[in-house]
Amino acid sequence: MSQNAPAADDIKFAYWVPNVSGGLVVSKIEQRTDWSLEYNQKLARTAEAAGFEYALSQIRFTAGYGAQYQHESVSFSQALLHATEKLKVIAAILPGPWHPAVVAKQLATIDHISNGRIAINVVSGWFKDEFTSIGEPWLEHDERYRRSNEFIRAIRGIWTEDDFTFKGDFYRFNNYTLSPKPVQKPHPEIFQGGSSRAARDNAASVSDWYFTNGNTVDNLKSQIDDIRAKAAQNNHSVRIGVNAFVIARDTEEEARAVLDDIVRHAHVEAVQAFGHAAKEAGKASPEGEGNWAKSTFEDLVQYNDGFRTNLIGTPLQIAQRIVALKAIGVDLVLAGFLHFIEEVEYFGKKVLPLVRELEREREAQPA
């Protein structure tokens, strides 16, 4: 058991699986990472030994900007489960190309094979060209989330009920009984992400976990307060995961210099192409609060605004900021790194023990 393994109320850690080529920053800077299976299996073993509880795989059906090669998320997640013993792997699923009956069946089998370590991240889609290039209809922003809402309810129903019947606008089931049901009870965890009103409303009503892009503590707090208030009205409980691109170095100057280098070497055309597609998706949310709606060029160099969370500095600075995130209601930090294996190791050795120490100190303080 890793010394960094979380107690029940401890903040949890996930890392982004680099199953897509080019790393997590759209920059020509050297990134010691790789999208291959061999690299990823080693990374998964390193992460579980370092105290990471989850790994999140990504789904892309096509490139369009950088990210030229993309391994499929469910099959890749399964390979990572085979290489590990405790790590939970969250496979990204895109409603549209995937039907909930296929996902429920496939993931129930993987749950058995992995002894209860699979989870899903239902992504609602932001990349129009991806959908049109595989002949999938491209729904309006809020319609995509209405479909995801039905998708999640359908999967949960199939996983937990016999004779499941569902009459939605997107999916229909008639007395369907999945057998065997998943090992995990009540069912494998269902993550779902975004920032827009529609994404938050799904978090407040159907998902187990809400993933959001990197952001400042103030902006994250208002999102979390909004979701928790709505979830309480719905008698629903949801946990919160936040993206962060972590640059931990022995000195703050070194860490800041790495960020400057990443941005200075940004692959300008690829960032612009990604930004164009992403902003269109962000603007498409009627209230204009979607992911990337307010992202600057620098923010977009990291796919999910991970610099904004500011986990950039010394291990102590980063641990203090993580504990500050916990104080506003964050349950999990989803971390990306420049040089994955070596930085995951450093994070496990230098940052995570400090986080656990600070958590114990806070618990010891009188309420």
Ligand SMILES: Cc1cc2nc3c(=O)[nH]c(=O)nc-3n(C[C@H](O)[C@H](O)[C@H](O)COP(=O)(O)O)c2cc1C
């Ligand atoms: C942590 C996280 C992981 C995501 N992973 C993927 C992914 O693998 N594939 C994908 O197409 N979209 C992914 N997304 C995109 C979201 O599902 C969603 O489509 C996007 O954030 C648009 O959000 P909006 O409604 O706030 O505009 C991810 C988003 C977040 C926050």
